[in-house]
Amino acid sequence: MPIRVLIIWLLSLAFFSFGLYKISGYDIPLEAFFTSIGIPAWLTYIIGAAEIAGAASLIFGRIIHPLLPRLAMLGLLLLVLSAITLHVIYDPLIKALPASILFGLLIYSLWTAPNQSSQTI
Numbered sequence: 001m002p003i004r005v006l007i008i009w010l011l012s013l014a015f016f017s018f019g020l021y022k023i024s025g026y027d028i029p030l031e032a033f034f035t036s037i038g039i040p041a042w043l044t045y046i047i048g049a050a051e052i053a054g055a056a057s058l059i060f061g062r063i064i065h066p067l068l069p070r071l072a073m074l075g076l077l078l079l080v081l082s083a084i085t086l087h088v089i090y091d092p093l094i095k096a097l098p099a100s101i102l103f104g105l106l107i108y109s110l111w112t113a114p115n116q117s118s119q120t121i
Helices: 003-023 028-036 043-064 068-090 093-111
Strands: none
Touching: 003 043, 003 068, 003 093, 028 043, 043 068, 068 093
16 A cells, blocks of 8 residues: 555544544633634634545545545645644644644645546545
């Protein structure tokens, strides 16, 4: 199994679990954090839904359209970049590490993506 395929499965699993945690309502610290910096707490659920949609599109998006996994990666990159920015501004720098690792893996997956005409992930 190519390393890129393994990374995409790991990214999908990570974003699916993070998104599920957010929409389940158990992520009270994130809601409190958002409220403390002036962002509405309901945005947590939107972000969670976007992470789940992105995770599903990474794995199954090619069935709908060959470019959908790449578009999902770009959307997830925006989410992760936003998370990194919030952590750098409002938290200790170490809290940006997990999002930074996801950012690097997404960049790698985009960089090594095959051409549109290819049939592999």
